[in-house]
Amino acid sequence: MKTIREWIKKHRNFNFFAGAGITSLILLVALVGIFYTPYASTEMNAAAKNAAPSLQHIMGCDNYGRDIFSRVMEGIRNTFFISLATVAIGTFAGILVGSVCGYFGGLPDDILMRVNDALFAFPSILLALVIISLLGTGTINVVLALGIAFIPSFARIVRSEYKKQVTLDYVQSARLMGAGHLRLIFVHILPNIVPVLLSSVMIGFNNAVLAEAGLSYLGIGVQPPEASLGRMLSEAQSYLFTAPWYALFPGLVIVLMVLGFALLAEGMTEE
Amino acid sequence: MKHYGKKLIAMLLTLLGVSFIVFAAFEIIPGDPALSKLGDNATPEALAALRAQMGLDRPFLLRYLDWLGDCLKGNLGESYSYHMPVIRMIGDKLPITLTMTILSMLLTLLISVPAGVLLSKYAYSKFDRAGYVANQFLMAIPSFFLGILLTWFFGLILKWFTPGGYVSYKKDFWAFLSYLFLPSIAIAIPKCAMSIKLLRSAILAEADKDYVRTAYSRGNSTMEVLYRHVLKNAMIPLVTFWGMAVADTIAGSIVVEQVFNIPGLGRILLTSISHRDYPVVEAVILLIAFVVVLMNFIVDLLYRRLDPRMRKG
Numbered sequence A: 001m002k003t004i005r006e007w008i009k010k011h012r013n014f015n016f017f018a019g020a021g022i023t024s025l026i027l028l029v030a031l032v033g034i035f036y037t038p039y040a041s042t043e044m045n046a047a048a049k050n051a052a053p054s055l056q057h058i059m060g061c062d063n064y065g066r067d068i069f070s071r072v073m074e075g076i077r078n079t080f081f082i083s084l085a086t087v088a089i090g091t092f093a094g095i096l097v098g099s100v101c102g103y104f105g106g107l108p109d110d111i112l113m114r115v116n117d118a119l120f121a122f123p124s125i126l127l128a129l130v131i132i133s134l135l136g137t138g139t140i141n142v143v144l145a146l147g148i149a150f151i152p153s154f155a156r157i158v159r160s161e162y163k164k165q166v167t168l169d170y171v172q173s174a175r176l177m178g179a180g181h182l183r184l185i186f187v188h189i190l191p192n193i194v195p196v197l198l199s200s201v202m203i204g205f206n207n208a209v210l211a212e213a214g215l216s217y218l219g220i221g222v223q224p225p226e227a228s229l230g231r232m233l234s235e236a237q238s239y240l241f242t243a244p245w246y247a248l249f250p251g252l253v254i255v256l257m258v259l260g261f262a263l264l265a266e267g268m269t270e271e
Numbered sequence B: 001m002k003h004y005g006k007k008l009i010a011m012l013l014t015l016l017g018v019s020f021i022v023f024a025a026f027e028i029i030p031g032d033p034a035l036s037k038l039g040d041n042a043t044p045e046a047l048a049a050l051r052a053q054m055g056l057d058r059p060f061l062l063r064y065l066d067w068l069g070d071c072l073k074g075n076l077g078e079s080y081s082y083h084m085p086v087i088r089m090i091g092d093k094l095p096i097t098l099t100m101t102i103l104s105m106l107l108t109l110l111i112s113v114p115a116g117v118l119l120s121k122y123a124y125s126k127f128d129r130a131g132y133v134a135n136q137f138l139m140a141i142p143s144f145f146l147g148i149l150l151t152w153f154f155g156l157i158l159k160w161f162t163p164g165g166y167v168s169y170k171k172d173f174w175a176f177l178s179y180l181f182l183p184s185i186a187i188a189i190p191k192c193a194m195s196i197k198l199l200r201s202a203i204l205a206e207a208d209k210d211y212v213r214t215a216y217s218r219g220n221s222t223m224e225v226l227y228r229h230v231l232k233n234a235m236i237p238l239v240t241f242w243g244m245a246v247a248d249t250i251a252g253s254i255v256v257e258q259v260f261n262i263p264g265l266g267r268i269l270l271t272s273i274s275h276r277d278y279p280v281v282e283a284v285i286l287l288i289a290f291v292v293v294l295m296n297f298i299v300d301l302l303y304r305r306l307d308p309r310m311r312k313g
Helices: A002-010 A014-035 A068-104 A106-120 A124-135 A139-166 A169-176 A181-217 A229-239 A244-269 B002-027 B033-038 B044-054 B060-072 B086-091 B094-121 B126-139 B143-157 B173-207 B210-217 B222-259 B265-274 B278-306 B308-312
Strands: none
Touching (some): A068 A244, A106 A139, A106 B002, A124 A139, A124 B222, A124 B278, A181 B143, A229 A244, A229 B143, A244 B126, B086 B265, B094 B126, B094 B222, B094 B278, B126 B173, B210 B222, B222 B278
16 A cells, blocks of 8 residues: 555656546446436437436437437446457457567567568558458457457567567576576566556557547447447537537547546656 | 668568458458359359359469459459449549548648747746647547537538538549548647647757757857757657558548548448448558558658668668
């Protein structure tokens, strides 16, 4: 516990607290959204079609008279967990590929990094689109597609860190002590690249949020009637004139989500 | 010169890798192209004949080489759903997406360099703080949401343009360009915010170095030092960023095209994905990846021009 307190003391700055505040608010809404929403997210109400924000519906209603706030809550939850799973896949596979490449080097490294370079030519949302076109739509496939699309960038970062660490004295001494390759890779080196990994995970999370929102805006992603922030935006576009709040609130929530995490990441690296 | 040759070979290798990945990815799709072409009622004999005719019975590597040769000749196959050559379908869409990408890259450059210089000139002032906050906020906006906001404000409130009123470049080039302006802004703004931030910190980092003090002591004014010495060095990390931003910009344009109802590569990609029209998907993906690799190559050349130290190394 002491170390956490010291750590917070060291990183006490505006960015960190603003980011932590926004992120915990979003997280709270996502968690509450699992158990409770003011209205059922699919409950339609013909009398409240495109209703403006009011005390009953604080973000107004959509074209079916569904409560936008309830749908936003569900959307945050979906986006949050999809992004989390995406980053988990990307990080895990990235560590596996990157550590082996960076640690051993040689021909496998050359080949894998060439493949990585080639994969890098595809923007991640495009790569995800291709994978989805092969796998089909649906939440699980979106997670898989985005996760796979994120592997190259993580692998690249991990690899370059391993390349640096491998030459350091502590690795040499551990090797002399008789530590095997696996032990060196995961017990000795891995903890030392955590700081670098942490900041790229946070940036990766933001990219995942943006990519997920983009995919569901394109209609590929979480499928209706399940709510997703991106799809709400695309549906809202037809009602921009009569109900601008329908587009405004889901969009602002995406912005807040990304902003909170970006500030948090910045605050953590700032001295 | 030797270096450029090396880079060229590396680029060609990457392109080869890209084409192989695309081909292999579409090989592992479950389903038989001959079957999807003939329909479910085809006789086994007809299927076998078509498979032989399409070369599907040959080994994987040979088919890849054939396909690659066809691609180089400009033959990208035939669309399953429209029964026309893919090259004709995407040929006149490419200029639209490319124009949008170039326009937004240009806007990023034209906005971020002066703004970054301005912010670093007034570093640590209230103006700088305000710029910082605005930057953080703009970086977090997804470009398609920005596009919707721009449509709402400029299209529906101010009525400066008609949303969805896209004009083909073949009909009226200037109307086409002016319609692409707002979408390009929507793509450029988040990228601008990032480059402004990067440039500001690069300039401030450079400003502490010895050569700046030397330049001052030789009687140069701040403006001279800034433009002739500091900016040149501060631009180097920025060029790397712009190189990476190219891929993002193209990806962004695919999404933003949908916001503004522009019939570019993005539209064709999405419809062909939903129709499972694989030859078209394959061609579009390949094309975009080629553009990205090519742009990165150009950025790399620029990098060398900008930084003489790189030319020797």
